[in-house]
Amino acid sequence: MDTDALRELTFTDSKDQLRFITCGSVGDGKSTLIGRFLHDSKAIYEDQLQTLARDSVKHGTTGDAIDFALLVDGLEAEREQGITIDVAYRFFTTPRRSFMVADTPGHEQYTRNMATGASNAQLAVIVIDARKGVLVQTRRHSYICSLLGIRHVVVALNKMDLIDYRKEVFDRIVADYVKFASNLGFTSVAAIPISARHDDNIINRSRNTDWFHGPCLLDYLESIDIQSETAGLPFRFPVQWVNRPNMDFRGYAGTVVSGSIAVGDEIVVPASGRNSRVKQIVTYDGELVRAEAGDAVTITLADEIDIGRGDIIAKPTERPEVADQFAAHVIWMDQEDMVPGRSYGFRIGTQSSASGSITAMKYRIDVNTGAHVAARTLRLNEIGFCKIATALPATFDAYEANRRTGSFIVIDRDTNRTVGAGMIAFPLRRAANIARQPLSLGKKERTALKHQRPCIIWFTGLSGAGKSTIANLVDQKLFAMSYHTMLLDGDNLRHGPNRDLGLTESDRAENIRGAGEVAKLMVDSGLLVICSFISPYKAERDMVRDAVGDGEFIEVFVDTPIGECVRRDPKGLYAKAKSGMVKTFTGVDAPYEAPSVPEIHLTTLNQQPERLADTVLNCLAARGIIVPTNRTEN
Amino acid sequence: MSYGKLDHRNGDLPRGEHQMFRMHAQNITKPQTRTLPRRLRRLEAESIEIMREVVADFRKPVMLYSIGKDSSVMLHLAQKAFYPAKVPFSLLHVDTTWKFREMISFRDETAQRLGINLIVHVNRDGIERGINPIDSGSTLHTQVMKTDALKQALDLYGFDAAFGGARRDEEKSRAKERIFSFRSRGHVWDPCNQRPELWNLFNTRSRKGETMRVFAISNWTELDVWEYIMLEDIPVVPLYFAKKRWVVHRNGALIMVDDERLPLVSNETPELKMMRFRTLGCYPLSGAIESDAITIKDIVAEMQVATVSERQGRLIDTDEVASMEKKKREGYF
Numbered sequence: 001m002d003t004d005a006l007r008e009l010t011f012t013d014s015k016d017q018l019r020f021i022t023c024g025s026v027g028d029g030k031s032t033l034i035g036r037f038l039h040d041s042k043a044i045y046e047d048q049l050q051t052l053a054r055d056s057v058k059h060g061t062t063g064d065a066i067d068f069a070l071l072v073d074g075l076e077a078e079r080e081q082g083i084t085i086d087v088a089y090r091f092f093t094t095p096r097r098s099f100m101v102a103d104t105p106g107h108e109q110y111t112r113n114m115a116t117g118a119s120n121a122q123l124a125v126i127v128i129d130a131r132k133g134v135l136v137q138t139r140r141h142s143y144i145c146s147l148l149g150i151r152h153v154v155v156a157l158n159k160m161d162l163i164d165y166r167k168e169v170f171d172r173i174v175a176d177y178v179k180f181a182s183n184l185g186f187t188s189v190a191a192i193p194i195s196a197r198h199d200d201n202i203i204n205r206s207r208n209t210d211w212f213h214g215p216c217l218l219d220y221l222e223s224i225d226i227q228s229e230t231a232g233l234p235f236r237f238p239v240q241w242v243n244r245p246n247m248d249f250r251g252y253a254g255t256v257v258s259g260s261i262a263v264g265d266e267i268v269v270p271a272s273g274r275n276s277r278v279k280q281i282v283t284y285d286g287e288l289v290r291a292e293a294g295d296a297v298t299i300t301l302a303d304e305i306d307i308g309r310g311d312i313i314a315k316p317t318e319r320p321e322v323a324d325q326f327a328a329h330v331i332w333m334d335q336e337d338m339v340p341g342r343s344y345g346f347r348i349g350t351q352s353s354a355s356g357s358i359t360a361m362k363y364r365i366d367v368n369t370g371a372h373v374a375a376r377t378l379r380l381n382e383i384g385f386c387k388i389a390t391a392l393p394a395t396f397d398a399y400e401a402n403r404r405t406g407s408f409i410v411i412d413r414d415t416n417r418t419v420g421a422g423m424i425a426f427p428l429r430r431a432a433n434i435a436r437q438p439l440s441l442g443k444k445e446r447t448a449l450k451h452q453r454p455c456i457i458w459f460t461g462l463s464g465a466g467k468s469t470i471a472n473l474v475d476q477k478l479f480a481m482s483y484h485t486m487l488l489d490g491d492n493l494r495h496g497p498n499r500d501l502g503l504t505e506s507d508r509a510e511n512i513r514g515a516g517e518v519a520k521l522m523v524d525s526g527l528l529v530i531c532s533f534i535s536p537y538k539a540e541r542d543m544v545r546d547a548v549g550d551g552e553f554i555e556v557f558v559d560t561p562i563g564e565c566v567r568r569d570p571k572g573l574y575a576k577a578k579s580g581m582v583k584t585f586t587g588v589d590a591p592y593e594a595p596s597v598p599e600i601h602l603t604t605l606n607q608q609p610e611r612l613a614d615t616v617l618n619c620l621a622a623r624g625i626i627v628p629t630n631r632t633e634n
Numbered sequence: 635m636s637y638g639k640l641d642h643r644n645g646d647l648p649r650g651e652h653q654m655f656r657m658h659a660q661n662i663t664k665p666q667t668r669t670l671p672r673r674l675r676r677l678e679a680e681s682i683e684i685m686r687e688v689v690a691d692f693r694k695p696v697m698l699y700s701i702g703k704d705s706s707v708m709l710h711l712a713q714k715a716f717y718p719a720k721v722p723f724s725l726l727h728v729d730t731t732w733k734f735r736e737m738i739s740f741r742d743e744t745a746q747r748l749g750i751n752l753i754v755h756v757n758r759d760g761i762e763r764g765i766n767p768i769d770s771g772s773t774l775h776t777q778v779m780k781t782d783a784l785k786q787a788l789d790l791y792g793f794d795a796a797f798g799g800a801r802r803d804e805e806k807s808r809a810k811e812r813i814f815s816f817r818s819r820g821h822v823w824d825p826c827n828q829r830p831e832l833w834n835l836f837n838t839r840s841r842k843g844e845t846m847r848v849f850a851i852s853n854w855t856e857l858d859v860w861e862y863i864m865l866e867d868i869p870v871v872p873l874y875f876a877k878k879r880w881v882v883h884r885n886g887a888l889i890m891v892d893d894e895r896l897p898l899v900s901n902e903t904p905e906l907k908m909m910r911f912r913t914l915g916c917y918p919l920s921g922a923i924e925s926d927a928i929t930i931k932d933i934v935a936e937m938q939v940a941t942v943s944e945r946q947g948r949l950i951d952t953d954e955v956a957s958m959e960k961k962k963r964e965g966y967f
Binding site for chain 1: 675676683686691718720829831834835839840852858
């Protein structure tokens with residue numbers, strides 16, 4: 001096939017788009033390869049080439065020749081620094097197929113970008129320099145592709161011209177690769193000897209490699225069949241949006257991610273266990289009899305059952321997992337380390353506002369060797385295997401079984417940054433086997449007996465701010481008014497159930513998580529629970545807030561300037577922190593994140609604790625939690 | 635519809651007929667034998683999924699409607715995404731007051747035909763300052779009448795998500811932009827600090843004052859767009875089709891003399907040329923191409939042998955190196 005043939009497009013093309021990723025390090029010839037595809041398929045126009053030629057003089061590294069890497073490095077910072085930072089998506093079309101290429105940097109510090117590019121790719125082109133053979137980065141790239149679920153790999157052995165197109169070198173490197181990749185779970189591994197620079201076996205078959213009988217790279221990409229990937233899987237329909245234009249129509253809008261469904265089929269919503277039948281499959285272009293993987297449709301059911309965004313519709317015989325604990329591979333993507341125990345936002349399928357936490361780190365994976373390394377946290381670009389617990393049960397499949405229903409992202413609850421991405425390995429049966437014991441008496445009954453509205457009154461602030469003093473007074477006053485209360489104090493809990501915890505960020509998170517769970521049990525028993533904890537991180541306070549009902553978490557910010565706390569220093573801790581005897585002390589060398597909108601904000605400077613306690617009681621009365629009279633007189 | 639007509643346009647109806655180009659009458663409930671190639675079906679489904687995500691997770695989304703072919707496709711996709719419900723958001727057109735007259739009439743007729751609320755926003759402050767593409771230059775005009783105007787409108791109506799029709803194949807900084815492109819307060823885009831975007835798991839969260847630009851047709855190419863327009867019978871502005879129009883040669887581009895506001899330099903004489911547009915913007919900044927393509931089939935055929943990119947017709951892109959990235963950082967779409 002000659003270059004001109006690429007220009008003649010036809011509309012008989014019924015093949016799907018192929019989405020692939022190119023892997024390779026600087027110098028392997030990856031950019032030249034992509035540049036050649038784009039150039040020879042006329043995806044680059046003359047004016048873009050002119051710009052490229054201009055940029056090549058300014059930023060390029062190829063002398064007079066056009067530097068294709070500049071085409072790929074789109075951002076100013078990248079061109080200035082001569083490195084690829086981010087994922088770029090490139091498009092080109094041939095008479096037989098259209099392509100979307102995710103071009104990502106190959107360095108270890110950009111593992112997150114490679115994972116991003118791989119997440120939507122069906123195939124990976126792994127570029128290897130024929131002079132160097134299988135290197136550490138080749139292993140890393142292959143491992144990440146495998147982990148992200150890519151099942152088809154083609155090794156492009158580049159720079160064959162520099163080793164005189166020798167068959168034995170090609171055979172040796174391919175044998176090396178196949179041996180190494182045998183446990184990565186690839187369905188197909190192809191290898192092609194190429195020279196990106198001279199177009200050997202890329203667009204055209206090369207005369208220099210008569211010994212090679214396989215297809216050239218473009219032929220291979222045009223003809224590989226990857227259709228069946230989702231078609232044979234069980235039916236999964238994550239509900240995105242409930243379409244209710246009027247009282248007579250209630251449809252569930254979403255995209256069939258795998259399998260197929262027909263009108264009349266029996267379905268189940270695994271989270272609730274409710275069954276029904278498909279009544280209609282509605283589209284703008286008319287009703288369908290059957291919807292298949294990839295179709296965006298709206299489904300109506302024969303019965304009115306409760307379904308919302310985040311539910312998955314499946315067939316009763318092929319159900320996904322439902323669990324609130326699972327094990328997963330996680331890629332950490334943020335500058336700030338992962339904090340096990342901290343409450344994070346999770347997006348699992350269309351469940352976009354789930355919350356949960358990483359309950360245990362099992363190990364970190366050395367991406368270069370695949371070895372498991374002991375670790376307590378993950379840093380930027382690190383991959384690990386961990387246990388995760390979600391606040392509510394999630395519906396999912398193992399990632400290996402279904403990429404679309406087995407993946408999730410982790411979101412920082414304060415900044416909303418995407419901090420991690422994960423692939424579910426399996427549900428933790430611990431959750432399945434320990435069913436919640438149904439109790440005959442609930443919060444409602446227990447509360448009614450005490451004639452009060454239970455809640456958590458959560459004092460937060462620096463050490464020495466006056467939390468415990470005020471909390472104690474509030475407790476005494478409520479007790480005097482005949483309210484049933486309990487006071488949980490940070491120091492006391494650290495002597496008891498949380499005595500194994502230190503002061504690291506993740507131990508602080510676990511301390512608060514534990515305290516929150518205890519406080520929640522007490523709320524369930526109908527008590528007014530007064531808590532006094534430094535609780536420096538917003539994420540953990542919000543986790544406790546989310547654990548109880550609306551209006552049951554009253555955050556009291558005891559706002560005392562650090563200078564005043566140091567002056568008071570009731571426990572002599574600031575002195576110790578300054579002398580280095582106490583490490584990671586909040587306000588000294590560990591952060592305190594002040595609440596942005598606490599229910600009650602107490603400024604303590606020049607105020608008497610007695611008055612501040614009264615302020616708290618007044619606020620509780622205003623919220624209808626207490627009645628401002630003495631209950632014994634009623 | 636709630637939009638303010640421009641004073642100087644009142645009574646200034648387009649020359650000739652209202653020419654609405656439609657291959658066939660739009661028939662909402664056409665019996666379906668789906669003929670789309672698999673590739674377009676997949677792109678269509680992907681865009682529909684993105685649109686539904688926005689409507690499910692955002693409080694007040696809006697669709698930026700620029701009247702061009704990409705907007706036409708987006709609007710068509712929106713009708714599909716929410717059927718049988720109506721499109722659950724408004725269209726916003728940021729009017730620089732220098733759009734082609736055929737664009738404006740097409741815009742109004744489209745909104746009316748589909749029964750969609752159309753908001754037209756003009757930067758009044760810019761008008762008062764006399765900003766225009768001819769005297770002020772394209773950079774300042776674009777900054778004030780497009781970028782600033784867009785930010786004004788988003789703030790004024792409190793939209794927390796805005797669909798845009800940008801595609802990744804258009805321009806190299808766009809090739810790196812996310813589908814859900816997060817904007818901090820002040821609508822600023824930080825290209826080096828974008829949220830990673832994996833699978834179809836979009837991070838839709840934002841805090842008060844922060845917004846999202848959502849590019850629902852990111853993965854479409856220019857050819858995909860035209861093929862889809864052809865196969866789905868989507869109406870587009872007639873300026874995309876070749877016709878004899880009055881043009882002048884200016885700075886290597888063919889500029890259409892759309893109204894009397896275009897001052898002609900002494901050596902410029904308008905010529906009647908068979909021409910069309912590949913991309914549409916403010917008329918003094920949009921370069922035409924000589925063409926005989928009078929049907930969509932012709933356009934597609936022409937595109938397949940095109941040797942220059944569509945953005946070459948955009949005079950605003952060539953102002954400075956990395957100019958698109960710079961404009962985008964400042965809040966341009």
